Amino acid sequence: MIMMKNIVKTFGTQRVLDNINFEVADGEVFGLLGPSGSGKTTIINILSKLINQDEGEHTTGASSLETGLMLEHDGLYGRLTCQQNLDLFAGIYNVDKSKVQQALDSVGLGDAAKKPVAKLSKGMRQRLALARAILHAPKVLFLDEPTSALDPNTALGIHDLILGLKAAGTTIFLTTHNMDEAVALCDNVALLHKGNIVEYGNPVDICKKHDSFKTVPDLESVFIKLTGTTKEELKEGAK
Amino acid sequence: MNATIALFKKQLNDLPKNISVTMMFVMFPAIAFLIGNFFESIDGIVMQVNFAMMMASMGPMILVANTIAEDNEYKSLRFLIMAGVKPGQYLAGLISFAVVISAIPMVAFALMMGITGQNMLLFIALGIGACLSASVLGAVIGLFSKNVQQCSALYTPVMMVLAFIPFLSQFNEAVEQIGRFVFTGQTFQAMADLAIDSYISNADYIPYYLADFPSFTDLPFALAVIGGNALLFAILFAVAYSRKGLKG
Numbered sequence: 001m002i003m004m005k006n007i008v009k010t011f012g013t014q015r016v017l018d019n020i021n022f023e024v025a026d027g028e029v030f031g032l033l034g035p036s037g038s039g040k041t042t043i044i045n046i047l048s049k050l051i052n053q054d055e056g057e058h059t060t061g062a063s064s065l066e067t068g069l070m071l072e073h074d075g076l077y078g079r080l081t082c083q084q085n086l087d088l089f090a091g092i093y094n095v096d097k098s099k100v101q102q103a104l105d106s107v108g109l110g111d112a113a114k115k116p117v118a119k120l121s122k123g124m125r126q127r128l129a130l131a132r133a134i135l136h137a138p139k140v141l142f143l144d145e146p147t148s149a150l151d152p153n154t155a156l157g158i159h160d161l162i163l164g165l166k167a168a169g170t171t172i173f174l175t176t177h178n179m180d181e182a183v184a185l186c187d188n189v190a191l192l193h194k195g196n197i198v199e200y201g202n203p204v205d206i207c208k209k210h211d212s213f214k215t216v217p218d219l220e221s222v223f224i225k226l227t228g229t230t231k232e233e234l235k236e237g238a239k
Numbered sequence: 240m241n242a243t244i245a246l247f248k249k250q251l252n253d254l255p256k257n258i259s260v261t262m263m264f265v266m267f268p269a270i271a272f273l274i275g276n277f278f279e280s281i282d283g284i285v286m287q288v289n290f291a292m293m294m295a296s297m298g299p300m301i302l303v304a305n306t307i308a309e310d311n312e313y314k315s316l317r318f319l320i321m322a323g324v325k326p327g328q329y330l331a332g333l334i335s336f337a338v339v340i341s342a343i344p345m346v347a348f349a350l351m352m353g354i355t356g357q358n359m360l361l362f363i364a365l366g367i368g369a370c371l372s373a374s375v376l377g378a379v380i381g382l383f384s385k386n387v388q389q390c391s392a393l394y395t396p397v398m399m400v401l402a403f404i405p406f407l408s409q410f411n412e413a414v415e416q417i418g419r420f421v422f423t424g425q426t427f428q429a430m431a432d433l434a435i436d437s438y439i440s441n442a443d444y445i446p447y448y449l450a451d452f453p454s455f456t457d458l459p460f461a462l463a464v465i466g467g468n469a470l471l472f473a474i475l476f477a478v479a480y481s482r483k484g485l486k487g
Contacts, residue, residue: 048321049321050317050321063323064321064322064323065322065323067321069318069321071314071317071318073313073314074314075314075315075316075317076315077249077253077313077315078313079253079256079257080249080252080253080256084249084252087245087248087249088245088249089322090245091241091242091245091248092241092242092245092319092323092324093322094241116256132318
């Protein structure tokens with residue numbers, strides 16, 4: 001189970017996280033929603049122990065070897081091919097080399113295995129970063145904006161992959177500003193605004209609670225209503 | 240161990256594509272070979288020893304420092320650490336590769352200088368020792384570099400000082416005294432002795448100034464200085480690491 005309790009984080013004089021609390025059950029897809037600067041990446045960095053919180057406690061219920069990570073900076077080796085990038089991590093995780101091709105195929109990069117990463121498009125790099133994150137079949141998967149640079153078709157493919165991983169029992173923690181994506185994928189979401197969680201729960205229930213479920217749940221309207229954020233600000237965050 | 244081997248293989252895949260660093264390992268033996276043909280007899284060999292020492296001090300240092308700086312700059316290091324790679328495993332992977340890849344040109348240097356048999360083994364061992372010291376120093380430089388550009392700015396003066404100490408020692412007594420305690424100074428002197436010794440053994444005609452060739456090097460002292468330098472750099476790394484960390 002992923003848990004954050006009373007987490008506070010300050011950078012300089014700016015309090016970027018202010019008393020954050022939530023729990024994510026095993027096998028759940030949890031979405032952290034909010035525009036740029038709301039503190040989403042800071043939460044992932046704290047959970048993945050890349051930075052320390054100032055106050056509070058947290059757990060992911062998984063060791064670093066049981067955790068998969070896809071961050072804003074992909075950290076891929078540009079001169080190496082897709083396959084060589086994954087071979088490195090297959091060696092570190094001690095997983096069979098056949099898993100490398102499987103991981104590449106699962107993100108639609110099977111044919112690009114021998115292509116240097118420096119020659120990939122941003123979307124392809126993002127998919128390769130996802131392949132690296134799932135290579136060792138992690139128990140917990142952190143995905144920071146997994147579909148932000150992808151075309152709609154590829155994004156749908158990634159959605160299927162995420163749902164497939166969920167079906168296999170992986171706990172998935174993702175951040176996104178795409179409210180439709182959150183509704184489609186997440187069992188629960190937290191709406192984050194200026195370091196505070198302003199709403200938390202099942203996305204459909206949240207929409208119903210705030211009278212934003214017309215023909216489809218409209219999580220974006222709920223977010224705007226609760227935070228005073230404009231549509232433009234949300235779009236800005238999505239760039 | 241898995242992580243160290245995986246990183247070693249990654250370095251092996253990466254080096255041929257990293258032209259600027261690969262050139263270090265090709266350029267020095269190639270130029271030394273050409274120079275050896277320009278200069279007659281022992282002068283050419285001493286020049287070649289200079290190049291061997293420069294490669295041993297510059298190549299591994301640049302390779303290790305650049306790799307760490309790149310991993311910092313492109314955030315690759317954080318993924319390695321998140322995958323459970325310990326800093327010791329990371330450095331072992333980088334340094335072992337740097338030392339192995341530097342040992343190959345050392346064999347080429349020995350062959351082009353006509354150093355064979357036991358002298359060749361000693362020559363390569365000295366080269367490996369110098370490479371090890373240079374690699375650990377490269378790790379210290381990499382630790383302090385946020386990106387590759389900053390890394391170049393840091394290693395260039397260090398490299399120049401280390402590489403020129405043996406050369407300047409021939410003209411300045413103060414530098415010579417300092418060079419006695421620097422791994423490049425001792426490596427150069429010991430390698431030159433081995434090269435001259437091999438030359439005398441093989442030559443049909445021995446120049447008068449080499450007739451009573453004395454060995455300038457106290458080999459145990461040279462090895463102690465090279466090992467001591469590596470240890471000193473390792474301590475420096477440990478202190479810097481404890482303050483700065485290696486988090487990517």
